[in-house]
Amino acid sequence: MRNTVLVGALLAGAIATPASAEVTAQSDVGFVIREVADVAATPAETWRAMTTPGAWWSSAHTFSGSGANLSLSPTVGGCFCERFPPPKGAPATQQAGGVQHMRVIYVEPNRVLRLSGALGPLQSEALTGTLTMALRATDTGTHITWEYVVGGYMRYKVDQIAPAVDRMLAEQISLLAAHIAKSTTPAAPPAAAPKPGKAPTAQPAKAAAAPAPAAPAPAAPGGDDAANDAARAAFDAALKKAPPKRQGTPPRH
Template sequence: MQSGIRRLGWHMASAIVLLLPQTVSSKVSSADATGFTIESTASVPVSPHEAYAAFVDVARWWDPVHTWSGNAANLSIDARAGGCFCETLPDGGSVQHMQVVYAAPGEQLRLVGGLGPLQEQSVAGSMTWTFAPAEGGCTIGLTYRVAGRIEGEGGAESWAAPVDFVLGSQLERLSKLLSGH
């Protein structure tokens, strides 16, 4: 009986851990008609090098809803200067989502470009991912700065919250992968 109760206790503890809020925060730190900045962080229980390695294996954690092909397995990041955050499409097609301009394995990766529908706008984007040691693992930081002319009502400011939601969701998925959830 005691071992059954103990087992039940472990199962309940495991369920509670799964229900605890993730340590991910995301916010629009600035936005106006000509641009916006998104800042997000996540605490994960792995080393910066492990987090970086999982990050560049983007097909394992990126939400397929936010791909052109509908399949995250078609995504890749060539984590070196000049490398591509790319996606293969049917019939030999491809997409360059962003280009790597700075790569320091286990520390930082910077990419430039406009994600998704921002590609067809007159904008420049810079996305920096950082991986810093922290108690119990590491902190992943994400900053995405977009500036330029975006057509439509509200300009760039109207895009800030949706982009924040998508990137925050992606960081949440990476965090869950690294946390074993």
């Protein structure tokens, strides 16, 4: 059933195409497909996006019906895999299923990723497929080239299946380019420099706020009356003291 859905999606062909997509070679035993796109992102940014297919791959071209179930490990021997979650109502002990779409056989980070495998309905045939995904830096970003070489014995008619696979991969590279365009934020433009001979207008300084009134000194223990009484007592005591004697002045008679 899953294979039937994928074949139908392949043959439908109602999908967007990138800047360049074509079947470059074809024979009774195989075909070659080439897809090209340009993105306004660095090779490193493009590589990170390209190796996370779960974020952009079309759900219509999966076995599980959801592109989010796809994963890719960009290391030699790594898997381009799809997970089949257990169906609703399945026993809790039922394990998830899955499929290995392709296996990574060559890795040159930010430049070349090569995978081996027969995609989609081609997996049921005696075919070998090699997908080379190359990135090249340009003045405006990155040039992406995918080349998929398929050969062996198949029960499909090559002149029908080759264009269908071409359209499928064309859709995926277009989705990748759209995903990169959406996730790459352009840098903010620099601030405009002041015109020559014209000094920048100074902003009027704000008036300084009036200082807050000083907090009153804490009252002495006992309140104001007690403080006044103490001051008066000290003053009275000072008046009762005899004035100091002057030195060298004889007393008056």
